[in-house]
Amino acid sequence: MDLFNPVTYAGVRRPLREAETLPPKCYVSEEFYRREVSNIFMKCWNCIGREDYIKNPGEYFTQSLVGISLIIMRGEDKKIRAFINSCRHRGTKLLEAKGQCAEIRCPYHGWAYHVDGSLRSFNAMDEARNLEPKDFGLIEVKLDTWSGFIFVNFDPDCISLKQFIGRLGDHTDSYGWEDMVTVGHRETIIKTNWKSYVENSMEPIHLPLVHKKSIGHVFASGKAGWRFIHGPGEFSIMHTITDKSRAVLPGDEGFDRLPNLRGTAADGAQYMHVNPCMTIGGDLDCMWFKNMVPEGPHMVRNIAAFCFPKSALERPDSNRILPNYMKRFYLVIDEDNNIAETQFAGITNPLSRKGRFSHYEENVHWFQNWVLDRVVGPESQRLTAVA
Numbered sequence: 001m002d003l004f005n006p007v008t009y010a011g012v013r014r015p016l017r018e019a020e021t022l023p024p025k026c027y028v029s030e031e032f033y034r035r036e037v038s039n040i041f042m043k044c045w046n047c048i049g050r051e052d053y054i055k056n057p058g059e060y061f062t063q064s065l066v067g068i069s070l071i072i073m074r075g076e077d078k079k080i081r082a083f084i085n086s087c088r089h090r091g092t093k094l095l096e097a098k099g100q101c102a103e104i105r106c107p108y109h110g111w112a113y114h115v116d117g118s119l120r121s122f123n124a125m126d127e128a129r130n131l132e133p134k135d136f137g138l139i140e141v142k143l144d145t146w147s148g149f150i151f152v153n154f155d156p157d158c159i160s161l162k163q164f165i166g167r168l169g170d171h172t173d174s175y176g177w178e179d180m181v182t183v184g185h186r187e188t189i190i191k192t193n194w195k196s197y198v199e200n201s202m203e204p205i206h207l208p209l210v211h212k213k214s215i216g217h218v219f220a221s222g223k224a225g226w227r228f229i230h231g232p233g234e235f236s237i238m239h240t241i242t243d244k245s246r247a248v249l250p251g252d253e254g255f256d257r258l259p260n261l262r263g264t265a266a267d268g269a270q271y272m273h274v275n276p277c278m279t280i281g282g283d284l285d286c287m288w289f290k291n292m293v294p295e296g297p298h299m300v301r302n303i304a305a306f307c308f309p310k311s312a313l314e315r316p317d318s319n320r321i322l323p324n325y326m327k328r329f330y331l332v333i334d335e336d337n338n339i340a341e342t343q344f345a346g347i348t349n350p351l352s353r354k355g356r357f358s359h360y361e362e363n364v365h366w367f368q369n370w371v372l373d374r375v376v377g378p379e380s381q382r383l384t385a386v387a
């Protein structure tokens with residue numbers, strides 16, 4: 001199979017009801033993954049966390065993205081910056097996990113950096129010639145925020161985050177996500193390819209079997225009203241009409257409906273995918289998100305958390321209600337993790353083959369074509385190649 005020849009993927013390029021899925025090799029191949037890293041993860045805006053993780057000057061967290069460790073830190077000027085987590089002397093990793101500091105001090109020879117990344121002091125360099133401290137600050141990566149989420153981009157020539165997000169805000173502005181409080185951060189490692197894991201969040205037809213103990217009923221109740229939207233912008237939405245929150249299990253008590261919801265946010269739940277690997281669940285009373293970060297072609301780190309309005313968490317009964325959300329959230333994630341590993345065990349079978357799409361998998365088809373556009377080349381290139 002010619003992995004980077006557009007003709008190989010002619011079946012995926014067909015309209016949904018005639019289309020074939022990506023061949024299993026795209027989920028297994030190291031070579032395909034390397035091209036995804038260079039053409040997708042090094043070019044796109046990638047969500048890396050929430051603004052409220054670091055509220056005060058000097059607070060930071062670290063996060064790694066396709067092998068690149070980053071420090072996300074708030075400066076004295078309240079601005080959030082992203083730095084490559086490597087000392088400018090001889091490269092030592094500077095910080096782990098999260099915390100707060102007045103300066104970043106290298107554990108090896110003690111070079112120190114201000115919390116805005118500029119070099120503050122160095123040891124034993126008095127005889128070095130032509131050394132300008134201003135040239136040896138931490139290497140900064142582009143960072144911007146949207147709706148309380150922090151995004152980074154490794155490409156200095158990238159489009160703005162605003163352009164990247166496109167019109168997603170039309171569907172989400174009334175939720176008030178930027179003022180929500182993030183709770184229940186949880187990371188899990190799953191033995192699968194990042195695309196398979198992402199695709200699982202883009203279709204509802206796995207719900208009855210995979211989530212029969214949790215949210216299996218949602219598929220049938222939303223059957224008449226599943227809507228699939230993609231763009232304009234780097235996102236897709238799976239929307240289902242409901243007047244009840246889908247974020248707690250049936251019969252469990254939840255928080256109040258969010259005030260001022262408008263448009264598609266007001267009449268149901270929206271499961272949003274932001275390219276390349278983020279899902280946001282917008283519900284009538286809360287929001288949750290998952291960043292499904294690849295750790296190589298065969299492993300995913302799923303970073304998940306919940307967001308609620310401050311007023312909900314300050315209610316006197318919040319200690320009783322909040323666990324209802326966590327119970328549902330972690331149960332569903334565990335169910336998805338189990339099936340993801342089972343699916344991957346089949347995809348890695350050397351004799352497995354490409355398949356076909358249900359019409360409920362419209363967003364999966366859209367996503368696979370998006371991946372191809374970036375890894376193999378845009379569809380127009382395929383037409384040239386075929387001609």
Ligand code: FES
Nearest residue numbers: 087089090106109
């Ligand atoms: S490597 Fe950081 S001070 Fe030497």
Ligand SMILES: [Fe+2]
Nearest residue numbers: 200206210336
């Ligand atoms: Fe699921």
